[in-house]
Amino acid sequence: MLKTKIRTLYCESLGNALKQQLVEQEIPQNEISYYFDDEVRLISAPAISQILKGKRNISLDTVDALQETLSLPNVKSVFFPNLHFCELLIIQLTELILTDGFSSTKQLFQEKKKGIQQNLSTLATALYNFFPDFPKEETSYQIADSIVEWLIDFVALVAQL
Incomplete structure (x- = not known):
């Protein structure tokens, strides 16, 4: 039970922090992407919307996309913005x-x-x-x-x- 509550608490807090970064950098939700084999891959806006609300797990591809899009130095800075x-x-x-x-x-x-x-x-x-x-x-x-x-x-x- 505590595990579920912490997961919810963390994901909602992380979603809020990521949303704030996107707003500050004026990046629309539909422009979150990463490069794979010289190809740009977009993360769907509905998926990003759910992440920003804390309702969806952030997968490895999305971590890569957020790190690239937000120009973050490493993976940790996606999960712990500051x-x-x-x-x-x-x-x-x-x-x-x-x-x-x-x-x-x-x-x-x-x-x-x-x-x-x-x-x-x-x-x-x-x-x-x-x-x-x-x-x-x-x-x-x-x-x-x-x-x-x-x-x-x-x-x-x-x-x-």
Whole structure:
């Protein structure tokens, strides 16, 4: 259940961040493409629309297209656009744990809530650094599943605050 909620939370947050980048760079949804064998391949506008709403997994082809179209330096920057994105994700994960976590974890996070807020940048950096520039994960669902695994580290970091 927590895995599904984290997947939804992550995909919606990522969709919003990608949408913002497209708007800032004035790139229409129907112009997201990548090169394959000297051929331009477009990602369909309906597929991009679903991704931006957080309703669709981002496949490897789409990751390549987003990286190329948005002129991003690596794959990681598609899945984690910036540290601010990670900070928002930490806030959302904290809220999720406070509402849906195990009672002992809820209690810990309630006690450390102020510390989490004060160390938001450090926690976001820990999440960001958990993934290499070219992660083994190839889709947004796989990234979300790895975030679930990272929660153990997150709880340990919060306990140290």
